[in-house]
Amino acid sequence: MISYQSNLNNINQDMLEGFFVGWKKPISKKNHFQILQNSQYKVLAIDNETQKVIGFINALSDKTHFAFIPMLEVLPEYQNQGIGTKLMEILLNELKPITNIDLTCDQPLQSFYKRFKMLESHGMVIRKYLN
Numbered sequence: 001m002i003s004y005q006s007n008l009n010n011i012n013q014d015m016l017e018g019f020f021v022g023w024k025k026p027i028s029k030k031n032h033f034q035i036l037q038n039s040q041y042k043v044l045a046i047d048n049e050t051q052k053v054i055g056f057i058n059a060l061s062d063k064t065h066f067a068f069i070p071m072l073e074v075l076p077e078y079q080n081q082g083i084g085t086k087l088m089e090i091l092l093n094e095l096k097p098i099t100n101i102d103l104t105c106d107q108p109l110q111s112f113y114k115r116f117k118m119l120e121s122h123g124m125v126i127r128k129y130l131n
């Protein structure tokens, strides 16, 4: 069974394995745990049988007007089972009072995010790993 939680209770960095698939420089488990600690909002999906985190989403926010969702990822072997959708739904419910919710994604993923009533937008970014 998969359970969902919006905190890091009973979670340690060793439960965060296998994420950042295809990244040039994958984030270490230590840094991943730190990122989740420092994010005002996070939702984790946990496989109760293995006690591993199998999906996560996080958000940074001024808690009034803006929230930004930097990352959403479900481990490859757990994808296409509705887990990413559930993580988004739980997070968006927690972000209900916030007026603007932004994220960046590759174009093919826009159809996934449109199901949460997100609108296409334009943006600018800095990516230091490209240098």
Ligand SMILES: CC(C)(COP(=O)(O)OP(=O)(O)OC[C@H]1O[C@@H](n2cnc3c(N)ncnc32)[C@H](O)[C@@H]1OP(=O)(O)O)[C@@H](O)C(=O)NCCC(=O)NCCS
Binding pocket: 071, 072, 073, 074, 075, 078, 079, 080, 081, 082, 083, 084, 085, 086, 104, 105, 106, 108, 109, 110, 111, 112
């Ligand atoms: C995107 C992601 C989080 C979706 O999680 P998931 O648990 O597989 O999603 P769900 O099972 O809830 O929904 C699956 C739907 O998402 C779509 N989807 C998943 N990845 C997609 C992609 N890269 N491009 C387009 N659509 C995608 C599937 O086609 C499927 O559509 P369908 O319901 O019409 O068949 C997951 O594929 C993932 O972790 N991908 C790698 C990391 C990533 O790209 N994260 C997003 C960063 S912006």
